[in-house]
Amino acid sequence: ACGDDSGDTSTGSSGDSSSAGMVGVILPDTKSSQRWGTDDPKFLKQAFDAAGVQADIQNAQGDKTQFQTIADGMISQGVKVLMIVNLDSGTGKAVLDKAKNAGIATIDYDRLTLNGGADYYVSFDNVAVGKLQGEGLVQCLSDKGYDKPVVAELNGSPTDNNATLFKQGYDSVLQPKYDSGEFVKGPDQSVPDWDNAQGGTIFEQMLTQNQKIKGVLAANDGLGNAVISVLKKNKLNGQVPVTGQDATVQGLQNILAGDQCMTVYKAIKQEADAASELAIALAKGEKPTTATGTTKDPESGKDVPSVLLQPKSITASTVKDVIADGFVTKEQVCTAQFADACSKNGIS
């Protein structure tokens, strides 16, 4: 009954065949980014399968009650390593504490659980992601040569801590520009649940209210696409640069079409590989050697051994890097409609 996707690795109880213990992975949701639903499970599963380690990869669907329930389940199944992407630090800490009490090794994946005391941390820097978005937008606007452009900000879910971190990042770039008068601060609203449809309505209203908007900082590709669909309706697409994040097929295509200015590519495979490497070592009872860096937990002040990866800014000319990385395939991106744009940007 459970021969589905990632689920079939967790059949039977733990530890009956291989010497390595089982690894539990809890992903946060399927809404804030498509990576949690598609990419991470795929890459993680590949890595664990290759190492012959049993893994139970689950998604909390954005519900922190679920998140804890899943953790309870994994702990009672006797996982040896627990890897979590927390929904918020509080729940994250509750889960980590429970795991530690049960003698389970813990890894914070992508998001640091503040004061959580995880054994390891693997991540991209979310503030850095925001910074790249901000810088990308500045670049695109200056390419267009707009004078004192009005910039609208379409933030992620108000209830998502990561959205706050992204905003921190891009505001650190944009705020000085506003202050200097180089840019004009336009409307700035959050999109509940990262809901693209609501994002579309919100941007449509921003544009109605302030028709001089010349640049949009959209927090991810989905919201970017929602913005572009409104711009298209008003035939403004291409003239108003829009940012994004996640390097989704949709986002990359929008970039190739010239409707989106940039996206941020987080080499998810790298991140997943780094994390699974840690987990596999821990599951086999070895001490991992890859966590060379450290991250200071701002609340507890402790240094957490870390693997930190750098996000990349992607524009039309660098779309090929994402394809070369194997994150998306050429077939997915270069459909008939985008064939010309692909060849023009050196994707062969």
Next chain:
Amino acid sequence: MSTTTTPAETGKPEVAKPTAASHLNAYWRRVRGGDIGSLPAILGLIVLCLIFGSARETFVSALNFANLFSQSAQVIFIAMGLVFVLLLGEIDLSAGFASGVCGAIMAILLADHGWPWWGAIPAAMLTGVVIGFMLGLLVAKLGIPSFVVTLAAFLGFQGVLLRLLGGGKNISINNSFVLKLANSNLSVTMSWIMVIVAVLGYAAVQFNQIRSRASRGLVTDPLGIVLMRIGGLAVLLVVATAVLTHERSINPAINSVRGVPIVAPIIAVFLIIWTFVLGRTRYGRHVYAVGGNSEAARRAGIPVDRIRISVFVIGSFMASIGGILIVSRANSVDPNTGGSNILLYSVGAAVIGGTSLFGGKGKVINAVIGGAVIAVIDNGMTLMGYAAGTKYIVTGLILLVAASVDALSRRRAASSGAR
């Protein structure tokens, strides 16, 4: 239709031919007496427009007025379908995600399988019908409460949507026909032709009705009133169309944006069809009867189970159209399409418009008016540019204000004795 009677030798309730004045008088009495229909909701709508209009000038611009149509479309369509479900005292929690699933099916057929729009759109609608049929079957034949069935479906469709989208991808569509549905406008000429057709059609229906009643010697509405009604509609449509055929492009140099948004006639067509079905056909009568007293309906030989199934079919079918439009509007579909507050807003739209959750009371126009109230609140609130928290709070308060206008006027009426 409330008529007055005079003593007659036959003892049969006979009626005097009312004049326009007595008719207006009777209408006013009826309003005061509690038979107020969607008047309070319209009142609430006007109040809202005044509030937002005075707070933000842009609110009353032609561009914003045009925005309202595509912004409200999904909620209105789902709500129109829900009216049927609610009329039976049932609920469909899955309507939101059902619309997402149907939209996704259309998008996948268009984008991944290269279907033409005339294949993909009917396929999406068919999906809606099949979904509704399954839900209806479970409710009517197994007797599981619709809340539970559709809660299960709510979860299930969410999963189906995720799986259809391969775990969370967004799928873009670029079929120009589909994209036009929610994003383009009728040409100015077409806009005016539509107006003329609508007014003439309404007049024809009205006069036909008078003729047929008069030919039997039954009471008819006085000509003056009928002309006033037709005139009212004409004025409303002409003003709206005049506004909408004005240039409203943000960038008139590059392109021209004029004309009635295509969603407007689509909404109008469905409104007319379903109003006709509910008000003038046997099926509609039976829906009200089952909703009012299902035991009485059963005793009258009405196939209650079949009616019950059918409303779920209509509900999901309308949700599928809402899904098609939302996908068209967003140019893409994602795993949250039809999620979030769509469902609560849709049920809210129907209920604000005056549909009862207990069945037997409601009209399709309620969904449209209620949907308009919700869309206006949403539209106006985003113009205000509040922070997320404040926005939620103010939205809640405004919803409450709009609903109180409705409730208080009904209450006033009820205190006069009508219950």
Next chain:
Amino acid sequence: MSTTTTPAETGKPEVAKPTAASHLNAYWRRVRGGDIGSLPAILGLIVLCLIFGSARETFVSALNFANLFSQSAQVIFIAMGLVFVLLLGEIDLSAGFASGVCGAIMAILLADHGWPWWGAIPAAMLTGVVIGFMLGLLVAKLGIPSFVVTLAAFLGFQGVLLRLLGGGKNISINNSFVLKLANSNLSVTMSWIMVIVAVLGYAAVQFNQIRSRASRGLVTDPLGIVLMRIGGLAVLLVVATAVLTHERSINPAINSVRGVPIVAPIIAVFLIIWTFVLGRTRYGRHVYAVGGNSEAARRAGIPVDRIRISVFVIGSFMASIGGILIVSRANSVDPNTGGSNILLYSVGAAVIGGTSLFGGKGKVINAVIGGAVIAVIDNGMTLMGYAAGTKYIVTGLILLVAASVDALSRRRAASSGAR
């Protein structure tokens, strides 16, 4: 209480003293005749446990059993409160976020203002009461449909929560008393004392009832049956406690985890209190009456408005307790506390347990059993380790199966004529 009658000279419905055998017989007839209470839901629960237990061994472990309590607590508490609201045919969509707001208030008072737990917890409960009072006032006095009022509140509280948390931050709590509520266990000794108190208390109530009825010459349940009931409860509690007082720590070397989770007696206490209130007090009787036929209740002189307000107060009060527990469990509060599917799950829990959405029918125990069904599905599903999409679909299907067991058994009963 169904008794049999024999002809009597007085013409007064008199009754024969039933024996244990005739009583069992009558019970079986009643079950077959449709008066089945929560039996089907319990049946569904057992079916679920068998399914999950055979699919995953861990499901039947002591640790997992203990997990169920804290996992189901919030839904059960909100559902218990909703039973009162649903009994009146009303709905409270805001219960989820109300619980979030109350939890947040407690967390803020504890963390930011350094209040002690015995100040912060009552403050949170009081917030719940105030919220319920406002909702009830709007529904009862203004006559706005509860769906609309609580939809507005649903939005409003979401905003309040965001604002309380300063736009989206999380607040962690570290008050050890509050943290223990959802995360710790009674000591083994305390666990057993609780069991003894519960069984003795139940026995006392049962015998007292028999005594008082017998003293008036009214029919009483035969002693055998009463002893069987008490014995049944005792066995159930002893087995459960025996399991829970076993060491269930994954890593007993590091720490020992034994005893009944503290939430269990909290749930039990509220279950007993509300069951008593609904079944044995005047207030409870009036709640049923207003829910069954509010006009009849009004004519009987029951203060319908006050009852209506009170159920919202109880609903929000129980939500506040759910909120306290969820915050305790998560060690923190965030802007989505009480959001997501909490609300639908809670209403679902009440409805699955047999409470009618149309009012007049339902018991508090329904909420507990329904909440258990939902928690077991959730718990079992996470053990299965499905991918996100599949998980939603299977959850929906299992919910449907659990509900069908219920519906089909009721339907079978209904076909025998009871409606």
Next chain:
Amino acid sequence: MAATPLLELRGVNKSFGPVQVLHDVGLDVYPGEVTALVGDNGAGKSTMVKCIAGIYTIDAGTVTYEGRKVAIHSPRDASALGIEVVYQDLALCDNLDIVQNMFLGREKMSGVVLDEPTMEQMAGDTLAGLSVRTVKSLRQLVASLSGGQRQTVAIAKAVLWNSKVVILDEPTAALGVAQTAQVLELVRRLADNGLGVVLISHNMNDVFAVSDRIAALYLGRMAAQVKATDVTHSQVVELITAGRSGNLGLPSESSNGNGYADITPSGDER
């Protein structure tokens, strides 16, 4: 009038869960005759009617209609056979108006559209024949009608159709003097037109005024079915209250005690 009954019930049993309401009940309805069904409160008259109408399914027994054995599973089946019923619990849709209620389930159509003018006209004509004088408008919701007015609408609804059997469960209970007279006249007229009519009433005057046969139900058993001319007023009352009268009725009181004691109603006084 005719020798073979139009509708014939034999050995009908009906239980609600543990409670058996009808015990081996039989009934004959002849065309052109009014059969009065009498019995005490709770005797099972309405239950019997609902069994015939297909609202309840019978547990055992046979229903013969025009000589054929029939199975009536729903009110649709009953009206397809030509059986119309006025129920004691009137079963009107409060959210519909008078005309809509009267034509419920059998709306007049012109094409796909409801033919409201025709229905309004027919409804007016029918009500006129029933002495309804205080109804303000045919478009009034039935929720706002008085008890008697509702009753009249229910009666009018049932007699609008070309049926072969009409069953009226206490049709005159809420009616005024004039209206009662009109309904009784109507009942007689229906029978004279060859229909089989079953009239349930607690009013012996009404029963004797119009009925040809009287069937008395006692505690769920058929005590007697006799010609109205063969019995006296007080004999019928005795049948109703005691189940027997002289050599008429149920064999003996003892039958009430054997095995049924736990399910048959209590109290046999008077």
Next chain:
Amino acid sequence: MAATPLLELRGVNKSFGPVQVLHDVGLDVYPGEVTALVGDNGAGKSTMVKCIAGIYTIDAGTVTYEGRKVAIHSPRDASALGIEVVYQDLALCDNLDIVQNMFLGREKMSGVVLDEPTMEQMAGDTLAGLSVRTVKSLRQLVASLSGGQRQTVAIAKAVLWNSKVVILDEPTAALGVAQTAQVLELVRRLADNGLGVVLISHNMNDVFAVSDRIAALYLGRMAAQVKATDVTHSQVVELITAGRSGNLGLPSESSNGNGYADITPSGDER
């Protein structure tokens, strides 16, 4: 019996939206007497009762109770004054059982706990006095009761209390022969105990059997209030159906046409 009425209505008007149902109605209820309120279907009897009971608020007019002007805004007010009503639309809670319905709003308590044994006993005793023989159990839901049984429960509910005025709206409409007799006896007994009783009925035999005074309502107007001994059966029927009889009743038919034509009901035939 007594010279001053216990309850006195003067100039009561009541409209439902555009429809005026009661026109300047007056009524006197004397202690120790049964006042029969008669009138055609839709005359406004039940509306009048509901106005007294506080279910409807009156538009104009005064209600005097024991010599004091009172304002009755809700059924609570009415029962606080000692007015008990049996409504035509019975108003029972289908989801409660017989005992629960009978004590609704006035439950017996022992401490904070409902005193079920006492209530069950009292309910049983009261029902026993009303010839209820077919009720299987006092713990049966009223939803499963027959029409007459429901009626009896409603009556029993109203007479359980120590009230001063009891109003019964067609209490015997659904009752069998024996039960009707019992209820009429009860009505008489209540009056003999000094209560003021108002009985609404369409059955003239019942009316003349128990009532001291007769008040006839015609199309929302009080046609006459007379002593039962002063009028004949046919005079009352005439008052009901035509509003006047000889020198009794409303002044003239023409009054029905002036200004009220659009609101008073149609049809003045018969």
